[in-house]
Amino acid sequence: MRIALYPGTFDPVTLGHIDIIERAAALVDRLVIGVAINRDKGPLFSLEERVAMLEAECARLKVDAEIVVHPFENLLIDCAHDVGAQLIVRGLRAVADFEYEFQMVGMNRALDSSVETVFLMADARRQAIASKLVKEIARLGGDVTHFVTPDVKAALLARYSAA
Numbered sequence: 001m002r003i004a005l006y007p008g009t010f011d012p013v014t015l016g017h018i019d020i021i022e023r024a025a026a027l028v029d030r031l032v033i034g035v036a037i038n039r040d041k042g043p044l045f046s047l048e049e050r051v052a053m054l055e056a057e058c059a060r061l062k063v064d065a066e067i068v069v070h071p072f073e074n075l076l077i078d079c080a081h082d083v084g085a086q087l088i089v090r091g092l093r094a095v096a097d098f099e100y101e102f103q104m105v106g107m108n109r110a111l112d113s114s115v116e117t118v119f120l121m122a123d124a125r126r127q128a129i130a131s132k133l134v135k136e137i138a139r140l141g142g143d144v145t146h147f148v149t150p151d152v153k154a155a156l157l158a159r160y161s162a163a
Contacts, residue, residue, distance in 0.1 A: 001029045001030060001084075002027070002028040002029045002030070002086065002087070003028060003029065003030045003031075003032065003083065003084050003085045003086060003087070004024055004027065004028040004030075004031050004032070004085055004086070004087040004088070004089045004118070005031075005032045005034050005076075005079060005080050005083055005085035005087070005088050005089065006020065006021060006024055006031060006032070006033050006034065006088075006089040006090075006091075007033075007034035007035075007036060007072070007076055007079065007088065007090075008033075008034070008035070008036060009035070009036050009038050009041055009043060009050070009131070010033070010035055010050050010053070010054055010131070011041070011043040011044055011045055011050055011131050011135070012044070012045060012050070012053060012131060012134065012135070012148060012152045012155065012156060013050070013053050013054050013057055013131075013148070013149075013152060014126075014129045014130075014131055014134055014147055014148050014152075015126055015129060015146075015147055015148060015149070016091065016093070016122050016123075016126040016127075016129035016130075016147075017091070017131075018057060018061070018149070019091075019122065019123045019126050020089065020091040020120050020122070021033065021058065021061065021067070022061055022063060023120055024089040024118075024120060025061070025063035025064070025065035025067060026063065026064075026065070027118075028065050028087065029065055029066065030065060030066045030067075030068065031063075031065050031066070031067050031068070031089075032067075032068045032069075032070050032083045032085060033054050033058065033067065033068070033069045033070065034070055034071075034072050034076070034079050034083070035047065035050050035051050035054060035069060035070065035071045035072070036071075036072060036073070037071060037072070037073040038073075044135055044159060045155070045159070047071050049155070051069050051071055053151070053152060053155065054069045055069050056151060057149060057151070057152070068083075070082075070083055075111070076088065076104075076108060077108050077111045077112050077115060080112075080115050081112070081115075085115065086114070086115060086116065087115070087116050087117070087118050088108065088115060088116070088117045088118070089117075089118050089120060090104075090117060090118070090119050090120070091119075091120050091121075091122055092119050092120070092121050092122065093122045093126075093127045093128070093129075093130070094127065098119075101117075101119065104117075105117045129147045134147045134148060134156070135156070138153075138156040138157065138159075138160055139160050144156060
């Protein structure tokens with residue numbers, strides 16, 4: 001069975017993330033979406049909320065692969081071992097992403113050379129989407145319709161209207 005791990009904080013999940021999820025799911029039998037706890041980033045949504053959003057969005061996808069949402073707080077390579085992944089999937093939007101990801105691949109290969117990293121380029125229509133920017137647009141009252149699903153948009157609006 002081909003198992004891949006697609007890690008991230010997904011705070012919130014965007015249409016760019018969903019694009020990568022759909023495309024990665026076409027390559028494997030099981031795709032594990034690793035939701036990083038990452039307290040250092042100070043997420044807008046709790047881990048439970050991010051997991052629930054991803055589960056709801058993934059349930060709507062028409063893919064053959066099994067998709068599992070899995071929270072984690074350990075090293076990425078250890079998470080890959082925990083879920084039996086042979087591949088780590090990373091999405092790239094721009095050259096700046098590549099520089100960071102290049103370093104991560106080197107470190108992960110030093111920790112375990114049997115786990116490969118596969119990069120998927122973001123769809124051209126989704127390259128500018130970043131969770132950080134989506135949150136900023138929503139916080140300032142802008143329209144995030146083109147960046148997230150209707151349910152995620154509602155969650156963002158609810159979060160910022162309550163603030």
